[in-house]
Amino acid sequence: MEVKQIKTRCLMFSQKIDDWDLNAYLIKGEKRNFIIDTGLGSEDFDFIKKFIDNRKKTIIINTHFHGDHIWGNTKKYPIIAHRLCRKLILENWDAMLSDNRQYVNGNVEKVLPDITFDSELYFEEDKIKLFYSPGHTIDSISVIDEIDKILFAGDNIGDNEEEIIPKLYCEKSTFLETLKIYEKLDFDTCVSGHNTVLKKDVIQKIMEKI
Numbered sequence: 629m630e631v632k633q634i635k636t637r638c639l640m641f642s643q644k645i646d647d648w649d650l651n652a653y654l655i656k657g658e659k660r661n662f663i664i665d666t667g668l669g670s671e672d673f674d675f676i677k678k679f680i681d682n683r684k685k686t687i688i689i690n691t692h693f694h695g696d697h698i699w700g701n702t703k704k705y706p707i708i709a710h711r712l713c714r715k716l717i718l719e720n721w722d723a724m725l726s727d728n729r730q731y732v733n734g735n736v737e738k739v740l741p742d743i744t745f746d747s748e749l750y751f752e753e754d755k756i757k758l759f760y761s762p763g764h765t766i767d768s769i770s771v772i773d774e775i776d777k778i779l780f781a782g783d784n785i786g787d788n789e790e791e792i793i794p795k796l797y798c799e800k801s802t803f804l805e806t807l808k809i810y811e812k813l814d815f816d817t818c819v820s821g822h823n824t825v826l827k828k829d830v831i832q833k834i835m836e837k838i
């Protein structure tokens with residue numbers, strides 16, 4: 629796994645799997661460590677874990693229910709996700725694992741999010757906001773770091789720089805509403821589950837292309 633520092637307090641963990649890339653993130657907040665997505669199993673998570681500041685609380689965030697974002701989930705830390713994410717993990721667990729078992733890295737345990745929300749959740753001391761952003765999937769959430777002005781868009785950005793439009797398991801109109809919310813937010817850097825580090829203008833580009 630490759631580790632890259634983005635701005636002042638965010639680490640990006642990237643790995644190449646066959647012909648696709650997978651990212652997870654760590655935000656070192658004032659009071660808490662936020663791990664955004666947990667990769668393909670315990671090996672991925674244990675790698676990320678080495679970078680956390682153990683004097684602070686740690687929170688895991690699952691951007692959506694897909695296996696490549698939740699298979700590293702552990703009972704060791706609280707896990708936050710959208711209410712529907714918990715439900716979709718339960719419903720899809722067996723199928724996701726049997727269809728994609730070749731990608732598992734280490735052990736995989738069915739650990740469900742224990743803190744769920746509907747519209748948004750704000751960590752005041754850390755200036756970190758989680759909000760509902762359906763599009764790629766109906767349970768997708770995004771995170772904004774108000775200090776570093778980074779949007780973590782989950783899989784709402786396509787998989788690489790040529791393919792900026794994501795796979796949509798929602799109505800296109802739902803995704804467009806989310807893009808409009810993104811446009812109004814104050815950030816300049818946009819990162820996601822599979823693409824590279826992009827600028828805010830990627831949102832406009834997706835709107836033009838879609």
Ligand SMILES: [Zn+2]
Nearest residue numbers: 692694764783
């Ligand atoms: Zn996905």
